[in-house]
Amino acid sequence: MSTSAPTLNFCGVLSESKRIINAHSRHFLALSVLFILPLSFSLIMYPTLEQTLFQSSPRNSKLLLQFTDSHTSHHNLQTLAFPLLYTLFLFLFSLFALASITYSTFHGFYGRPVKIASAIKSLFYSFLPLLATSFVSHMVIGLICAGFALVVFSMIKGVEFLGFEIDYDSNYFAGVYVVALIFYLVVLVYLQVNWALAFVIVVVESKWGLEPLRRSTYLVRGMRGVSLSLFLFFGALIGVLVWSSAVSAAANLSGVTDGWKSWAFIGQIVVSSSFLTMAMLHNVAANTVLYMYCKAIHGELAWEIAEEFARDYISLPFDDEKVPHVVSVVQA
Known part of the structure; x- marks a missing residue:
């Protein structure tokens, strides 16, 4: 009995990743609850919490005083502890989710049994390499950003040195700035497309640092269109969900809704968190399947x-x- 084979395109990657997740639905549900749900819930809730904590309206102060005294509230408003802790929380849980789901999807692709204990155990082996690779990738992006800013600054000073006067408030200068910004964003997207497999390589091949970035650039050749499609699809989906939560938070604090007393507002948080969790799960699984397909064509x-x-x-x-x-x- 023959079965249809998946095609090496965007739909084929999504179909194969969905098949693996459905074949081990309880396993991936457990991993999602452990690592992705806290991540997605915090992303959905952060706009509301941020505005509640840092806006000084009487309504927000009254709500905040229900949970903390005035001294603690004042201290929180004067420090950056909350955003820093939130960023650290997002970063750690992102690495946890990447390691465990990538490991499970990789073994699920081969039809091997996947177990929660093995997936969690993989965290201990992959966490530091993932951390190091993330640091290196951000360093590279930071250097590119600094180099780009230096080039733009040098060009402006060069023009001024030649005796030309630059009107920084003119539409011409604004247009040049927009073009330069678009060029920089294109470079970042290009790097993201080429490095889409880097974290999968860290987990599967036990490489770290620059090596996963180089190998990802090599493997993704011939599949850059699929990698770009996955990046745009999941980026847009996740972005819309997070943006909608920010809009809901603004409506909540402006008095349009009853806030935490509104079942519609609470239901929106639950639904958005659930959809965001599924989007993140399929995003990681799809990148792992893309890695397998790229290895196949090579x-x-x-x-x-x-x-x-x-x-x-x-x-x-x-x-x-x-x-x-x-x-x-x-x-x-």
Whole structure:
């Protein structure tokens, strides 16, 4: 009995990642509750909490005093402790979710059993490499940003040195600034597309630092269109969900709704958090499947399957028309 093979495109990646998640639904649900739900809930709630804590309206002060005394409230308003702790919380749980879901999706792709204990255990092996790779990637982006700003500054000073006067309030200068900003954003998106597999490589191949970034750039060749589609799709979906929560928070604090007393407001938080959790789960799983597909078109996946199942007859889950490397292994 033959089954249809997934195609190496955007829809094929989403379909395969969905198949893996559905095949181990309880496992991925548990991981989502442990690591992604706190992350998504905090993203949805942060606009409301931020405005509640840092706006000085009588209504917000009254609500805040229900949970803390006036001294603690004043102290919180005068420090950056809350945003810093929130950022640290997001960063840590993002790494936890990346490590555990990537590990589970990778093993689910091969049809191996996935267990919660093994997924959590993978955190201890992947956390520091993920942390180091994240630091290196942000350093590279920071250096590019600094270099870009230096080039723009040098160009402006060069023009002024030649005797030309620059009107910083003119529409011409604003247009040049917008063009430069768009160019910078294009560079960032290009890096994101090329580094889409970096964290998967950290978890699966135990590499860290610059090496996952280089290898991701190599593997994604030929699949950059799919990587860009995944980035835009999940980026837009997650962005809309977070933006809608910010709009809801503004309506809540402006008195349009009854705030925490409104069932509609609470229901919106629950629904948005649930959808955001599913979007993040499928995003990580899709990147892992994309990694496997990229290895397939580079001829690496067949050798891994051959080594693992050397005594079995193996055919990759792609047909001749949909992937250039189809390998069947038979050992006598």
